[in-house]
Amino acid sequence: MESIFKAIVLGIVQGLTEFLPISSTAHLRIIPALFHWDDPGAEYSAVIQLGTMLAVVIYFWKDLIQIYFKSKEKIGIWILLGTMPICVIGFLFKNQIESGGVRDFKVISFCLLFFGLLMLISDIVASQKKDTSEIKLIDVMLIGFAQCFALIPGVSRSAITIIAGLFLGFKRYDAAKFSFLLSIPAVIASGAFELYTLTTALDKATNINWISLIVGIVMSCISGYLAIDFLLKYLQKHKTYIFVIYRFVLGIMVLYLNFHGFIH
Numbered sequence: 001m002e003s004i005f006k007a008i009v010l011g012i013v014q015g016l017t018e019f020l021p022i023s024s025t026a027h028l029r030i031i032p033a034l035f036h037w038d039d040p041g042a043e044y045s046a047v048i049q050l051g052t053m054l055a056v057v058i059y060f061w062k063d064l065i066q067i068y069f070k071s072k073e074k075i076g077i078w079i080l081l082g083t084m085p086i087c088v089i090g091f092l093f094k095n096q097i098e099s100g101g102v103r104d105f106k107v108i109s110f111c112l113l114f115f116g117l118l119m120l121i122s123d124i125v126a127s128q129k130k131d132t133s134e135i136k137l138i139d140v141m142l143i144g145f146a147q148c149f150a151l152i153p154g155v156s157r158s159a160i161t162i163i164a165g166l167f168l169g170f171k172r173y174d175a176a177k178f179s180f181l182l183s184i185p186a187v188i189a190s191g192a193f194e195l196y197t198l199t200t201a202l203d204k205a206t207n208i209n210w211i212s213l214i215v216g217i218v219m220s221c222i223s224g225y226l227a228i229d230f231l232l233k234y235l236q237k238h239k240t241y242i243f244v245i246y247r248f249v250l251g252i253m254v255l256y257l258n259f260h261g262f263i264h
Contacts, residue, residue, distance in 0.1 A: 006037060007212035011048055011219025018052040018220070019180065019227040021119065021159030021243045022250070026108045029153055030254060033263035039103070047213060051220030053187040056180050058221075059228050063181065078137050082144030083185035089148045090190060097151050105258035109251045111154025116247030119163050123240045126166035131174040139168050143182060154251075157183060158231075162240070172235040180228060 013031055017024040028045045032038065057064065068076040096102060146164035150157030158179050165175025257263045 003209060003212040004215055006032075007215040008219050010040060011051065011216035012223045014045065014048050014216070015052055015055065015220035015223025015225075016227045017156075018049065018224055019055075019158050019231055021156050021162055021240065022246055023108075023112065023154050023156035023159065024049075024052075025103075025153035026112060026156070026250075026254075029103055029105070029108060030250075030263065033105075034257075048216040048220045049187045049190065050192075051217035051222075052224035053184055054217075054221045055224030055228060056184050056187075059225055060177075060181060064184075067181070074137075075135065075140075078135075078140040079182055080185055081137070082140040082147075082182055083189070085141075085145045086147045086151065086186050087189050090151055093151070103153055105254050105263060107152065108154035109255040109258070111152055112247045112251030112254065115149075115155050115159055115163070116244045116251065119159055119240050119247070120244045122163045122166040123172070123244075126172075127169045128166070128171045130168070130170045132170075132178050135170075135178065139165075139170075140182075142168065143178070147182065147186065157186075159243070159247075172240065173232060176231055176235050 009031065010028060013027050014024050017027045025045055028040060032040060067079070090097065143161050143164045146160050147157060149155045149160045158176070161179035161182060162172070162175045165178060166172065170178070254263070
């Protein structure tokens with residue numbers, strides 16, 4: 001039952017923080033440390049992201065049908081191309097990404113603070129004149145390359161892609177929407193790869209089982225769907241400042257707790 005409870009908590013955390021620009025990998029590192037649980041690892045984080053991927057597909061199924069089956073434009077191919085950078089970088093630096101060094105709390109706190117500041121700047125200077133109908137291949141590739149930074153815990157995939165979208169002149173809503181659509185191929189690739197890896201050594205490093213894994217995926221799907229709906233509606237009328245403040249507070253708190261030995 002304890003493993004099921006952990007899966008529920010981590011699944012909810014993953015779903016909410018995957019789409020809100022506050023870093024899901026950072027939270028999946030911080031929450032277990034606060035409860036003195038073992039670090040679930042980058043592999044587990046990647047697998048339960050399949051639940052958040054399912055949430056995106058359910059939420060945007062009409063858009064996806066339009067993009068990949070009905071549209072005469074090349075946006076579907078562009079999205080796949082925009083996914084290539086993070087897939088290549090993720091594969092080449094898999095060991096470094098999953099190692100303890102990049103998951104260090106000092107790295108996480110720095111990324112929370114630095115990219116929170118970058119989000120603030122992007123929201124201030126952004127012209128916000130473009131919508132997704134005006135997106136070009138160069139926009140897709142630049143956002144795709146920016147997405148690579150999300151491999152570092154504390155950055156946040158949704159944060160860095162929204163930041164890139166804002167700097168390229170897109171409206172907040174459209175930057176967030178395209179961020180979600182761009183996430184689908186990358187999440188499918190990373191989640192499927194890690195799921196395959198875990199089938200051969202399920203209990204070796206992460207001490208999880210199939211039931212807890214499935215529960216985590218389901219909970220991340222439900223909470224992820226709610227997070228998408230909230231963020232898109234919120235950004236239609238509000239700036240990203242609330243998330244900037246949250247990142248600053250969390251970054252400073254993580255630094256303090258780690259310095260005093262409360263989390264490690």
